Amino acid sequence: MNESVDDIRTIVTSTLRALLPAPVELSDNTNIMRDLGLDSVSVMDFVMETEECLDISVPLDRISEVETIGDLVTMLHDLKGGD
Amino acid sequence: MSLFDKFEPLNAQYVRLEAIDANPFAITFDHVLSPTEAMIGDSRILLLGTNNYLGLTYDTEIVTKAVQATRAFGTGTTGSRIANGSYDGHKKLERALKDFYGRKHAMVFSTGYQANLGIISTLAGKNDHLLLDADSHASIYDGSRLGHAQVTRFRHNDPNDLHKRLRRLADVPGDKIVVVEGIYSMLGDTAPLREFAEVKREWGAYLIVDEAHSLGVLGETGRGLAEMQNVEPDVDFVVGTFSKSLGSVGGFCVSNLDDFDILRVACRPYMFTASLPPGVIAATMEALHQLRARPELRLRLIENARRLYAGLTGLGFCLGPEPSPVVSAIMPNPETAFALWSDLLKAGLYTNVSLPPATPNGLALLRSSVSAAHTPQQIDHAIALFEQTGRALGMVPASAATHASHHAAASPSLSVTSA
Structure with missing residues (x-):
C-alpha cells in the first residue's frame, strides 16, 4: 500500500498525540524537539512507531535532519517511495 | 550570543542540582578505602554504585604486578602501537584474551568506549548497514556515527523487529551488521541472544555483542552472555572492557574471522591514540588470570546481586526485569531520584542517578551495582538504608517487608551455568 502525504501526516500526528502527556496543537510547522519538549531518544522512539505503521526503516542520519512535523512527513513519504 | 548559549537548558538543570547540594554528576571521593568503601570528607561511605563487579581493584597480586611493570617499563608508552610500536605486554594480553575466548584474533584498545567506536566504525563501510538495539550504549551510537554505513535501530531485545528490518534490507547490497549488548x-x-543468533543466521548478517557488563559475570567460565546462552559460534565479534570486572581500564575485541588483523591499520580509534600503559596491561593480565582461577568471585557476585534485588523488591521498589549486578530502581521522576540519591548519600550509601536520554523509555533511575567484594552484611545494611530513607521520603510503605525476609525471591534467570 502506498500511503499519501495526508495518510502519513495522520499517522505522524496520531502517534505523537498518543505519546504526549497533554493535548497540543500540531501543524507542519511544529518543531518536534523545541515545541514538544522531546529529547533525542524520544524522537527516535517516536519515529520507530511510525516505521512500524509504514513498514519502513528510517536511517538515523535522516532522523537527525528532521526539525518539524512537515520535514518528517516529507521524509517518510520519500522513504515510502511516494512521488 | 555566546558560544555556550546552546547549553542553557542543560546548564539550568545543572545549576539547580548544585544549589540543592545534591549533584551526583560532580561527586568526588576524597579517599577510596577498598572496592566497597570510600571517604567523602569525614564520612565513611558504602559504595553501591561502581562497576567493580569482581572487587579486584585492591587485590595484592594485581597491584604488585602493576607496580613491577611500571618500574620495569615506565609509566606510559607515550604513543600509539602503530606509530610508536607495541610493548611485549600488549601482545601477551592479546594472547591471553584469545586463549580465554578460544578465538583466533584479539585486539586491545585504550578504553572500552574506543573499542566500540573503532570496531563499529571500521567494520561497517559506506555501503553496509548497521542495525543497533535501541537501548545501545552511547559508545555504540557514537561508533555508528563515526563510520559511513547506514544506521537503523530496532526495538530493544526484539528479535522479531530485527527480523523485519533485515527483511526490508534483503535485496539491498552491502553487509548487515547487528549490534547488541550482553547485560x-x-x-x-x-539480550535474548539465542533468538538474535537465529535471525542473524537466517539473513546472513554479522553479529557484534558488547559484553562490557557481562564479562566475568555470566557464563560458566565468565565469558559472558554468549557463553551462558551457548551461542558463541554465532557471535562474530565480542567487544568488552577491562574497566568493570577486571578493575583497570581499556577495551578489546576478539573474533574468529580471517583477516581480522587488518583492522589494526584501518581502525582510527586504535591507530591514533596512545596505547595502554604497562602498569594497566600487567594489572589486566593478572585480573583476567584471577577471573579464570577464582570462579567463587562470580558466585559471590551473583549471590549479592540476588540479595539486593530481593531486598529492594521486598521494600516495594520497582526494579529492572531480572536480578543482575546492576539493580536499578525506577523512580517516578528525576526529582525523586535526586532526593533519594542525596538522602542515601547522607546516610552513608553511594548509588547512581541515571536520567534520560541515557536511560530507556524516558525513565529516571536510582541505579545500584554490587560487587563480589561486598559482604552479605554490607548488602543488608544497604537495604536497611533504602528502607529507612525510602520510608522518610514516603516511598516505602510501613507494611513493606523488612530486610530480614528477602532471601526467598531469587530468580532462576541469573545463572552461572548455560541456559
Whole structure:
C-alpha cells in the first residue's frame, strides 16, 4: 500500500498525540524537539512507531535532519517511495 | 550570543542540582578505602554504585604486578602501537584474551568506549548497514556515527523487529551488521541472544555483542552472555572492557574471522591514540588470570546481586526485569531520584542517578551495582538504608517487608551455568 502525504501526516500526528502527556496543537510547522519538549531518544522512539505503521526503516542520519512535523512527513513519504 | 548559549537548558538543570547540594554528576571521593568503601570528607561511605563487579581493584597480586611493570617499563608508552610500536605486554594480553575466548584474533584498545567506536566504525563501510538495539550504549551510537554505513535501530531485545528490518534490507547490497549488548547497563537486563543468533543466521548478517557488563559475570567460565546462552559460534565479534570486572581500564575485541588483523591499520580509534600503559596491561593480565582461577568471585557476585534485588523488591521498589549486578530502581521522576540519591548519600550509601536520554523509555533511575567484594552484611545494611530513607521520603510503605525476609525471591534467570 502506498500511503499519501495526508495518510502519513495522520499517522505522524496520531502517534505523537498518543505519546504526549497533554493535548497540543500540531501543524507542519511544529518543531518536534523545541515545541514538544522531546529529547533525542524520544524522537527516535517516536519515529520507530511510525516505521512500524509504514513498514519502513528510517536511517538515523535522516532522523537527525528532521526539525518539524512537515520535514518528517516529507521524509517518510520519500522513504515510502511516494512521488 | 555566546558560544555556550546552546547549553542553557542543560546548564539550568545543572545549576539547580548544585544549589540543592545534591549533584551526583560532580561527586568526588576524597579517599577510596577498598572496592566497597570510600571517604567523602569525614564520612565513611558504602559504595553501591561502581562497576567493580569482581572487587579486584585492591587485590595484592594485581597491584604488585602493576607496580613491577611500571618500574620495569615506565609509566606510559607515550604513543600509539602503530606509530610508536607495541610493548611485549600488549601482545601477551592479546594472547591471553584469545586463549580465554578460544578465538583466533584479539585486539586491545585504550578504553572500552574506543573499542566500540573503532570496531563499529571500521567494520561497517559506506555501503553496509548497521542495525543497533535501541537501548545501545552511547559508545555504540557514537561508533555508528563515526563510520559511513547506514544506521537503523530496532526495538530493544526484539528479535522479531530485527527480523523485519533485515527483511526490508534483503535485496539491498552491502553487509548487515547487528549490534547488541550482553547485560544492558541501565536496567541490568540481558539480550535474548539465542533468538538474535537465529535471525542473524537466517539473513546472513554479522553479529557484534558488547559484553562490557557481562564479562566475568555470566557464563560458566565468565565469558559472558554468549557463553551462558551457548551461542558463541554465532557471535562474530565480542567487544568488552577491562574497566568493570577486571578493575583497570581499556577495551578489546576478539573474533574468529580471517583477516581480522587488518583492522589494526584501518581502525582510527586504535591507530591514533596512545596505547595502554604497562602498569594497566600487567594489572589486566593478572585480573583476567584471577577471573579464570577464582570462579567463587562470580558466585559471590551473583549471590549479592540476588540479595539486593530481593531486598529492594521486598521494600516495594520497582526494579529492572531480572536480578543482575546492576539493580536499578525506577523512580517516578528525576526529582525523586535526586532526593533519594542525596538522602542515601547522607546516610552513608553511594548509588547512581541515571536520567534520560541515557536511560530507556524516558525513565529516571536510582541505579545500584554490587560487587563480589561486598559482604552479605554490607548488602543488608544497604537495604536497611533504602528502607529507612525510602520510608522518610514516603516511598516505602510501613507494611513493606523488612530486610530480614528477602532471601526467598531469587530468580532462576541469573545463572552461572548455560541456559
